[in-house]
Amino acid sequence: MSAGALRVLIPSEQIQQRVRALGEQIDADYPEGPVYMISILKGSFIFLADLARVLKRHSVRIEFMGISSYGQEKTSSGQVKVTRDLDTNIEGHDVLIVEDIIDSGFTLNYLTRLLAQRKPKSLEIVTLLDKPERRVQPVHVKYTGFQIPDEFVVGYGLDYAEDYRNLKDICVLSE
Numbered sequence: 001m002s003a004g005a006l007r008v009l010i011p012s013e014q015i016q017q018r019v020r021a022l023g024e025q026i027d028a029d030y031p032e033g034p035v036y037m038i039s040i041l042k043g044s045f046i047f048l049a050d051l052a053r054v055l056k057r058h059s060v061r062i063e064f065m066g067i068s069s070y071g072q073e074k075t076s077s078g079q080v081k082v083t084r085d086l087d088t089n090i091e092g093h094d095v096l097i098v099e100d101i102i103d104s105g106f107t108l109n110y111l112t113r114l115l116a117q118r119k120p121k122s123l124e125i126v127t128l129l130d131k132p133e134r135r136v137q138p139v140h141v142k143y144t145g146f147q148i149p150d151e152f153v154v155g156y157g158l159d160y161a162e163d164y165r166n167l168k169d170i171c172v173l174s175e
């Protein structure tokens with residue numbers, strides 16, 4: 001399938017414009033203190049890099065966490081596990097979980113419950129993409145880049161079997 005057909009869904013310029021708007025919202029919502037941005041590997045690494053760089057504030061902490069639920073398949077198994085935990089204490093801090101996409105909601109439903117136990121001052125989600133019609137488990141999302149239809153997308157960090165993450169645009173991959 002790595003030779004599948006690609007169709008641009010969201011071009012790079014539109015992504016960058018939306019990322020700038022999200023950054024302005026985040027800067028306005030957190031006027032004081034550091035914001036801990038937790039990138040959920042691997043898909044969110046490009047979004048995090050762009051989002052962090054449009055923020056005007058200097059007090060941004062970048063953290064990484066590994067979560068796995070898909071394996072090599074196209075659909076979530078619902079079996080969520082932490083593959084790499086944070087190496088910092090988030091207690092008492094403003095925390096933003098940075099995701100590339102929310103699909104079934106299994107990953108973020110699990111992750112928000114896990115991180116809430118660590119007593120952050122605040123805990124919110126910023127996702128570049130959301131497929132609301134695919135939701136199985138509820139997730140409260142404060143910042144969404146784009147709501148998209150139920151199509152398999154790759155690029156700008158998102159993969160299929162580890163390919164396509166380097167595309168600048170978000171594309172639909174079809175057989």
Ligand code: PRP
Pocket residue numbers: 040041042043044067068069070071076099100101102103104105106107108158159
């Ligand atoms: C994707 C995405 C989310 C999750 C969302 O990660 O980054 O973490 O799936 O799906 P859900 O809402 O159905 O739980 P994936 O497991 O593909 O890993 P990757 O980011 O390393 O590609």
